[in-house]
Amino acid sequence: xxxxxxxxxxxxxxxxxxxxxxxxxxxxxxxxxxxxxxxxxxxxxxxxxxxxxxxxxxxxxxxxxxxxxxxxxxxxxxxxxxxxxxxxxxxxxxxxxxxxxxxxxxxxxxxxxxxxxxxxxxxxxxxxxxxxxxxxxxxxxxxxxxxxxxxxxxxxxxxxxxxxxxxxxxxxxxxxxxxxxxxxxxxxxxxxxxxxxxxxxxxxxxxxxxxxxxxxxxxxxxxxxxxxxxxxxxxxxxxxxxx
Amino acid sequence: xxxxxxxxxxxxxxxxxxxxxxxxxxxxxxxxxxxxxxxxxxxxxxxxxxxxxxxxxxxxxxxxxxxxxxxxxxxxxxxxxxxxxxxxxxxxxxxxxxxxxxxxxxxxxxxxxxxxxxxxxxxxxxxxxxxxxxxxxxxxxxxxxxxxxxxxxxxxxxxxxxxxxxxxxxxxxxxxxxxxxxxxxxxxxxxxxxxxxxxxxxxxxxxxxxxxxxxxxxxxxxxxxxxxxxxxxxxxxxxxxxx
Numbered sequence: 001x002x003x004x005x006x007x008x009x010x011x012x013x014x015x016x017x018x019x020x021x022x023x024x025x026x027x028x029x030x031x032x033x034x035x036x037x038x039x040x041x042x043x044x045x046x047x048x049x050x051x052x053x054x055x056x057x058x059x060x061x062x063x064x065x066x067x068x069x070x071x072x073x074x075x076x077x078x079x080x081x082x083x084x085x086x087x088x089x090x091x092x093x094x095x096x097x098x099x100x101x102x103x104x105x106x107x108x109x110x111x112x113x114x115x116x117x118x119x120x121x122x123x124x125x126x127x128x129x130x131x132x133x134x135x136x137x138x139x140x141x142x143x144x145x146x147x148x149x150x151x152x153x154x155x156x157x158x159x160x161x162x163x164x165x166x167x168x169x170x171x172x173x174x175x176x177x178x179x180x181x182x183x184x185x186x187x188x189x190x191x192x193x194x195x196x197x198x199x200x201x202x203x204x205x206x207x208x209x210x211x212x213x214x215x216x217x218x219x220x221x222x223x224x225x226x227x228x229x230x231x232x233x234x235x236x237x238x239x240x241x242x243x
Numbered sequence: 244x245x246x247x248x249x250x251x252x253x254x255x256x257x258x259x260x261x262x263x264x265x266x267x268x269x270x271x272x273x274x275x276x277x278x279x280x281x282x283x284x285x286x287x288x289x290x291x292x293x294x295x296x297x298x299x300x301x302x303x304x305x306x307x308x309x310x311x312x313x314x315x316x317x318x319x320x321x322x323x324x325x326x327x328x329x330x331x332x333x334x335x336x337x338x339x340x341x342x343x344x345x346x347x348x349x350x351x352x353x354x355x356x357x358x359x360x361x362x363x364x365x366x367x368x369x370x371x372x373x374x375x376x377x378x379x380x381x382x383x384x385x386x387x388x389x390x391x392x393x394x395x396x397x398x399x400x401x402x403x404x405x406x407x408x409x410x411x412x413x414x415x416x417x418x419x420x421x422x423x424x425x426x427x428x429x430x431x432x433x434x435x436x437x438x439x440x441x442x443x444x445x446x447x448x449x450x451x452x453x454x455x456x457x458x459x460x461x462x463x464x465x466x467x468x469x470x471x472x473x474x475x476x477x478x479x480x481x482x483x484x485x486x
Contacts (some may be wrong), residue, residue, distance in 0.1 A: 005433070007474050013446055014446060014461070015268070015269075015272065015285075015445070015450050016282045016285065016333075017272060017273055017276055017281065017415070017417075017463070018272030018273035018274075018275070018276045018282075019417075019448070020448065021266075022268070022269075022271040023264075025258070025265070025287070026261060026265075027354065028261075029258065029259055029260060029261030030261035033260055033261045039259045039260070039261075040259065040288075040289060041259070041284045041287065041288050041289075041294070042258075042259065042286065042295070043284065043285065043287075043328075044268070044284065045284050046283060046284075047412075047446070049285070065448070073426050073430075074426050074427045074429075074430035074445040075426055075429065075430045075431070075433050075434070075436050076433060076434040077437075077445070077446055077447060078385075078446075085267075099477070107282040111427070113423075113430070114427055114428060114430060114431050115430070115431050116426070116427055116428075116429070116430020116431050116433075116434070117427035117430065119430070120427075125358075135451075135456070135484070136453070143478040150449075151450065151451060153451050154451075156362040158400055162255075170414065172260070174260075174262075179465075182354075183316050183317050183318055183359070184354070184359055184360035184363075185355070185357060185359075186317075186318065186359070187316075187317035187319070187357060187358070187359020187360070188317045188357050188358050188359050189364070190318050190359075191317060191318070191319040191359070194319050194320075201256070201362060202319075202320070203253075203256055203290070203320055204316070204318040204320060205257050205262070205263065205396050206316055206393075207394065207482060208377070208378075208394060214379070214409050215318075218257070218262065222261070224248045226433075228418055
C-alpha cells in the first residue's frame with residue numbers, strides 16, 4: 001500500500017516579504033519522512049482570507065493530510081482558524097474546552113485574559129484540539145487539516161503532538177554518495193543506472209564548494225536490497241571520486 | 244498603480260524529503276521586495292512532470308511573474324525546461340545559441356561535452372536566455388515564467404541577471420518595533436491601531452527567546468508619513484517595553 005500523502009501550507013506575510021526565513025517546512029518534511037508520510041507539495045500564502053481558504057480547499061482535496069503553520073495567535077492578522085472553518089463550511093466560535101485550557105493557564109500565572117488571548121480559543125465545531133506544551137493555546141485538526149502555530153518552537157512541539165495520532169506508512173529508505181565531479185560528467189551514467197533500477201528514485205543534488213562542483217547522489221526506495229545493489233554500481237562507476 | 248505580482252515555484256524532491264533546507268525562497272523574496280514586486284505565493288513541488296506543469300500553468304495565469312528554482316541541470320531528474328515548454332505548448336530542443344555558449348565554455352577549459360551537458364542547452368522556442376555568470380549553462384524566460392537553477396550561488400546570480408529587465412514598482416516601506424511583551428497583551432491595542440490606519444499593513448510576528456515571549460511589530464505601506472505616525476502611536480502605547 002502506498003504511503004499517505006501530505007501537503008504543507010505556510011501562512012505568513014513575513015516569509016513572502018523576505019523578513020523571515022521559514023524553518024517549519026524543513027522541520028515538518030523531516031518529521032513526515034520519518035513517519036512514512038510523503039510530503040508532496042508545500043505552499044506559502046500571505047495573511048489573506050481568499051488566499052488561505054482557496055489553498056486549504058485545494059490541498060485538502062488533493063492530499064491525505066494538510067499541515068498548516070502560522071496565523072493562529074491572538075492578533076488581528078491571525079485569521080487561519082476562521083479561514084479553515086470557512087473552507088469546511090463549519091461554524092467557529094470561542095469553544096469551552098479551549099477557553100478552559102487558556103483560563104486555567106492564565107489564572108495560574110496571574111496573566112490577564114484579554115480579548116485577543118480569548119481569540120486563541122476560537123475552534124471550529126467538530127475539530128480535535130492539538131496539544132501545545134509550550135504556551136498552551138491549542139492547534140486543531142478539522143477533517144484532514146492539522147492547524148498549528150508558526151512560532152518554530154511551538155510548531156515543532158505541535159507536530160510531535162499530532163503525528164502519533166496519524167497512521168503512517170513505511171519510511172522511505174535512502175542512501176547517498178557524495179561525488180566530487182561536476183554533474184555534467186555524472187549525467188550519462190546516472191541515466192543508465194536509473195533505467196536499470198526503475199523502482200528506485202535516483203536524485204542528483206549538485207553543490208559548489210570552494211570553487212569546485214560536485215553532486216550528492218541520493219538513491220531512495222522501499223527495498224533495501226535494491227538500494228544496496230544500486231549503490232554498489234554507483235560507487236564502482238565513480239571509484240576514486242566518491243567521499 | 245499597484246506593484247506587479249509574482250509567485251515562486253521551487254522544484255525539488257530534496258526539499259520535500261527534508262534532505263535539504265531551501266534558501267532560494269528567502270533570497271528571491273528579499274530581491275523582489277527591494278525591486279517593488281509583490282511576492283504573493285510560493286510553492287514547492289517534486290520532480291514530477293504533472294506536478295510541475297500544472298503548477299507553472301496555475302501560477303503563470305494568476306500572477307504577473309513566476310520565478311522557478313531547480314531542475315535545469317544535466318541529469319535525468321532535471322525536467323523543468325521540458326515541463327515549462329509543455330505548460331506553454333511550445334516546442335523545445337537543444338538550441339544553437341545555448342549550445343554555442345556551452346561549447347565555447349567547455350572547449351576553453353578542455354571539458355568533455357557529454358550528452359547530459361548538452362541537455363542544458365534545451366531551450367523552448369521563443370524563450371530569452373538568462374545569463375549564468377557562475378557556470379554558463381543559462382536559464383530562460385518564456386512568457387512570464389523565469390526559469391533558474393536550484394544551486395543557491397547560481398540561483399542568486401540568475402536573479403541578479405533577470406531582475407533589471409523586469410519593470411518593478413515602488414518598494415514597500417516598512418518600520419518595525421520589537422516589544423518584549425507576549426502577543427496576547429498586544430492584540431487589543433494593535434487591533435485598534437490597525438483600524439485607525441486602514442491603508443497600512445500591521446503585522447505581529449511573535450518570538451520566544453530565553454523562555455520569554457515577545458513580538459516584532461512590522462508596519463508596512465507606501466506612505467512614509469503614515470508609517471511614521473503609526474509608529475509613534477505604537478511606541479507610545481508600549482512605552483518601556485520596546486527595544
